[in-house]
Amino acid sequence: MVDQLESTDRAQLTVPLLPLPGGVVVPGMVVTIAVESDEAKAAIAAAADADDRLVLVPKVGDRYATVGTLAHIDSHDRLRGGRKGILVRGLSRAVIGTGATGSGDATWVRVDPVLDDVDPDDVADLTRDYRAIITGILEHRGAGRTLSTAIEEITDPGQLADTAVYSPDVDLAQKVEVLETLDVTVRLEKVTAWAREVLAELDVRSKIRADVGESMEKRQREYILREQLKAIRTELREMGAGPAEDDDGQDYRTRVAEAALPDDVRTFVTKEIDRLERTSEQSPEQSWIRTWLDRILELPWGERSDDNLDLDRARGVLDADHTGLEEVKDRLIEQLAVRKLRIERGLDAASEPVASSSPLADWPADTDTDTETGPDTPTGTPEPGAEPTDDNPPVGDPVEDEQPRGRRGSGAILALVGPPGVGKTSLGESVARALGRRFVRVALGGVRDEAEIRGHRRTYVGAQPGRIARAMTEAGSMNPVVLLDEIDKVGGDYRGDPSAALLEVLDPAQNHTFRDHYLEVDLDLSDVLFIATANVLETIPGPLLDRLEVVTLDGYTDAEKVTIARDHLLTRQLTNAGLSLDEVEITDEVLRHVVEGWTREAGVRQLERQLAKLTRKAAVRIAAGDPAPIVVEDPSALLGRQKVFREDATDRVDVPGVATGLAVTGVGGDVLFVETARLDDDGGKGSLHLTGQLGDVMQESATIALSFLRSHAEELQLDGTALGGRFHVHFPAGAIPKDGPSAGVTMTTALASLVTGRKVRAGVGMTGEVTLQGKVLPIGGVKQKVLAAHRSGLDTVLLPKRNEADIDDVPESVRDAMTIHFVEDVRDVLSLALEPVE
Numbered sequence: 023m024v025d026q027l028e029s030t031d032r033a034q035l036t037v038p039l040l041p042l043p044g045g046v047v048v049p050g051m052v053v054t055i056a057v058e059s060d061e062a063k064a065a066i067a068a069a070a071d072a073d074d075r076l077v078l079v080p081k082v083g084d085r086y087a088t089v090g091t092l093a094h095i096d097s098h099d100r101l102r103g104g105r106k107g108i109l110v111r112g113l114s115r116a117v118i119g120t121g122a123t124g125s126g127d128a129t130w131v132r133v134d135p136v137l138d139d140v141d142p143d144d145v146a147d148l149t150r151d152y153r154a155i156i157t158g159i160l161e162h163r164g165a166g167r168t169l170s171t172a173i174e175e176i177t178d179p180g181q182l183a184d185t186a187v188y189s190p191d192v193d194l195a196q197k198v199e200v201l202e203t204l205d206v207t208v209r210l211e212k213v214t215a216w217a218r219e220v221l222a223e224l225d226v227r228s229k230i231r232a233d234v235g236e237s238m239e240k241r242q243r244e245y246i247l248r249e250q251l252k253a254i255r256t257e258l259r260e261m262g263a264g265p266a267e268d269d270d271g272q273d274y275r276t277r278v279a280e281a282a283l284p285d286d287v288r289t290f291v292t293k294e295i296d297r298l299e300r301t302s303e304q305s306p307e308q309s310w311i312r313t314w315l316d317r318i319l320e321l322p323w324g325e326r327s328d329d330n331l332d333l334d335r336a337r338g339v340l341d342a343d344h345t346g347l348e349e350v351k352d353r354l355i356e357q358l359a360v361r362k363l364r365i366e367r368g369l370d371a372a373s374e375p376v377a378s379s380s381p382l383a384d385w386p387a388d389t390d391t392d393t394e395t396g397p398d399t400p401t402g403t404p405e406p407g408a409e410p411t412d413d414n415p416p417v418g419d420p421v422e423d424e425q426p427r428g429r430r431g432s433g434a435i436l437a438l439v440g441p442p443g444v445g446k447t448s449l450g451e452s453v454a455r456a457l458g459r460r461f462v463r464v465a466l467g468g469v470r471d472e473a474e475i476r477g478h479r480r481t482y483v484g485a486q487p488g489r490i491a492r493a494m495t496e497a498g499s500m501n502p503v504v505l506l507d508e509i510d511k512v513g514g515d516y517r518g519d520p521s522a523a524l525l526e527v528l529d530p531a532q533n534h535t536f537r538d539h540y541l542e543v544d545l546d547l548s549d550v551l552f553i554a555t556a557n558v559l560e561t562i563p564g565p566l567l568d569r570l571e572v573v574t575l576d577g578y579t580d581a582e583k584v585t586i587a588r589d590h591l592l593t594r595q596l597t598n599a600g601l602s603l604d605e606v607e608i609t610d611e612v613l614r615h616v617v618e619g620w621t622r623e624a625g626v627r628q629l630e631r632q633l634a635k636l637t638r639k640a641a642v643r644i645a646a647g648d649p650a651p652i653v654v655e656d657p658s659a660l661l662g663r664q665k666v667f668r669e670d671a672t673d674r675v676d677v678p679g680v681a682t683g684l685a686v687t688g689v690g691g692d693v694l695f696v697e698t699a700r701l702d703d704d705g706g707k708g709s710l711h712l713t714g715q716l717g718d719v720m721q722e723s724a725t726i727a728l729s730f731l732r733s734h735a736e737e738l739q740l741d742g743t744a745l746g747g748r749f750h751v752h753f754p755a756g757a758i759p760k761d762g763p764s765a766g767v768t769m770t771t772a773l774a775s776l777v778t779g780r781k782v783r784a785g786v787g788m789t790g791e792v793t794l795q796g797k798v799l800p801i802g803g804v805k806q807k808v809l810a811a812h813r814s815g816l817d818t819v820l821l822p823k824r825n826e827a828d829i830d831d832v833p834e835s836v837r838d839a840m841t842i843h844f845v846e847d848v849r850d851v852l853s854l855a856l857e858p859v860e
């Protein structure tokens with residue numbers, strides 16, 4: 023192998039080897055090397071026998087580089103301190119070959135000199151990049167022009183790459199790599215990559231330095247300016263000239279002067295501005311006070327919209343927005359009429375300026391609830407957080423008080439109660455529109471904390487005003503329509519009772535001085551038109567319910583839904599889908615099919631969603647080139663398979679032991695199937711196993727049902743032995759908690775059906791509470807239940823006799839379509855509901 027090399031490479035030389043432990047010499051480099059070790063001395067002495075040439079081989083760790091630099095000793099020097107040195111010039115790279123023998127003690131090696139071999143044009147891009155990067159680095163380093171000019175002047179690509187060994191960013195191992203990389207292109211690529219990293223890092227560093235520098239500078243400048251400002255102010259004060267205030271404070275003073283604040287609020291706010299100016303800028307209190315001032319000034323003080331009390335117009339707006347709901351609209355119009363009359367007769371002071379102080383001093387205030395708002399305080403605002411004290415006694419007798427309570431006591435608060443999607447929220451919006459007032463909605467669902475309503479005290483971290491005050495800000499006027507949504511879903515816990523705060527909000531005797539804990543000033547809410555909504559009455563806290571005038575919205579019949587869809591929902595959804603009204607054709611009959619086959623609800627929310635889907639699909643078709651109008655004949659083509667099958671109700675009762683009950687759930691009326699089974703004989707005791715998440719009252723009514731049947735077995739001609747077994751009673755939709763006594767008749771019927779083997783007639787739904795004697799007592803939610811029965815395809819309904827009057831609420835079309843029996847005794851239920859003995 024060695025022989026072969028010798029024969030092919032004539033230029034092979036044998037030269038002494040000088041190890042270089044700390045550096046790399048590249049071709050073209052001229053450098054002085056100190057000669058200290060014996061090895062070096064021997065190598066230099068031996069070089070005389072090789073035309074003053076030797077090979078410099080760098081050493082990294084224990085390893086010698088595989089490539090060295092063939093160098094020529096230009097002169098022998100004496101270095102400082104008398105040491106010997108040589109001045110060498112790098113000639114070329116040399117691949118180190120095998121050891122050889124030679125003169126003196128030196129190590130002789132065979133080397134293959136290698137010259138760079140590249141066409142500069144082939145690496146033009148690389149060289150340009152590398153130059154640019156290096157120039158960038160040198161600029162960052164603040165190196166003088168000379169260095170970059172020197173780099174510019176190197177035209178040979180290999181040499182250019184070799185300059186890397188001069189760089190402080192390249193370590194010894196990398197320098198050796200430069201030397202060992204014989205291929206110029208590869209060498210250039212390597213050094214470019216390294217340099218690029220260095221440049222990127224320098225860029226980031228300098229950006230950070232610049233940013234830091236800037237903010238430091240700004241802070242210093244600010245500090246100096248502030249100090250100067252202080253000095254100027256002091257000087258001015260000493261000269262007796264203004265202004266002495268902080269600019270900030272001045273700014274707030276201007277805003278306060280411009281805002282229509284009630285007098286007491288103004289006094290209080292001014293005090294706070296004084297405090298702001300006294301507070302040191304470093305203190306966190308500054309920002310608290312500022313935030314507080316901003317919140318106060320954001321409130322729409324003195325802003326009110328003029329009521330439009332034209333009743334015909336109002337009715338027109340309500341009618342335009344909502345189909346049907348005549349009774350509810352009548353009630354709303356009545357309220358507006360009362361309001362109008364009171365104003366016309368001067369009983370209300372709607373036209374007087376809104377101020378929370380003076381005019382109220384004449385009225386006795388009612389302080390029977392636990393609030394901090396004492397009687398009106400014409401002399402200014404009580405200290406923040408003042409509790410009611412004995413010096414602050416209630417005036418007048420709250421119970422006997424026959425005086426009008428508030429200034430604008432315009433009657434009770436309307437509460438719209440009904441299942442989801444029947445239009446409660448949108449009615450509220452309509453009322454606002456009819457009156458020409460702003461509208462805001464306050465969602466109360468899940469509010470557990472009094473502070474949510476009334477705000478946190480200012481000392482509390484992250485404190486903010488409560489929802490009522492925020493709603494006023496949002497409304498931008500002091501007389502908006504505020505919809506208190508889901509008032510049945512507020513609950514109290516250890517954090518206080520939100521309903522107590524709501525009581526105060528809704529009480530005309532108190533709400534002209536509603537005090538938010540955060541704001542600490544009185545807010546006059548007496549001009550606000552509050553409307554509450556709820557899904558169910560039962561969970562509205564009692565005292566709150568007392569203040570409400572309940573109007574129920576029980577849901578719609580299928581025919582009503584079709585009209586609503588036609589008049590409102592379809593138009594809206596077509597517009598949403600970017601279609602014009604004539605681009606989709608759908609008959610009432612098909613709409614009805616959608617209602618029946620794809621929705622199951624008391625309201626129209628699912629219906630609206632289905633219509634949205636339908637119009638979207640139609641829009642896709644039109645966009646894809648189908649000719650308009652799209653005629654909808656079979657909704658399943660657009661909505662997918664039918665989801666709701668109403669024959670359900672008749673199928674389910676096809677075996678003895680199952681009866682159909684009517685119930686009111688959170689989503690409106692619904693039918694429930696009571697299933698019963700006899701498990702085993704329990705020795706004549708007659709016991710019950712109940713499933714389906716039944717509440718206490720429901721469990722008791724199951725016991726009553728069984729006891730009634732057992733105690734009247736003989737009279738009812740029931741098999742007494744069969745009744746002595748263990749029964750399982752289940753209410754399907756097992757995951758939904760249910761309670762209430764109104765399933766009494768249904769359970770009695772199901773059990774009677776089971777023990778007699780007589781099936782319950784298909785199409786019969788029932789509701790009513792049962793006593794141990796078998797009396798049927800009245801229940802609630804008649805309209806919702808009858809509508810649900812109708813919706814589910816039942817044709818006969820059994821209701822308690824004492825609910826007879828409620829049936830008037832049910833639309834005539836539904837009444838006509840169904841047979842309704844009123845029953846006083848559960849025996850009548852059994853004879854009407856059970857099929858005859860086979």
Ligand SMILES: Nc1ncnc2c1ncn2[C@@H]1O[C@H](COP(=O)(O)OP(=O)(O)OP(=O)(O)O)[C@@H](O)[C@H]1O
Nearest residue numbers: 343344345441442443444445446447448586590626
């Ligand atoms: N009688 C109606 N006429 C026209 N549109 C109606 C009618 N009833 C309901 N809608 C529409 O149905 C949608 C749902 O109504 P809304 O959101 O007001 O229901 P809600 O009773 O407030 O329900 P929730 O209790 O869930 O808040 C709204 O788009 C509303 O405009």
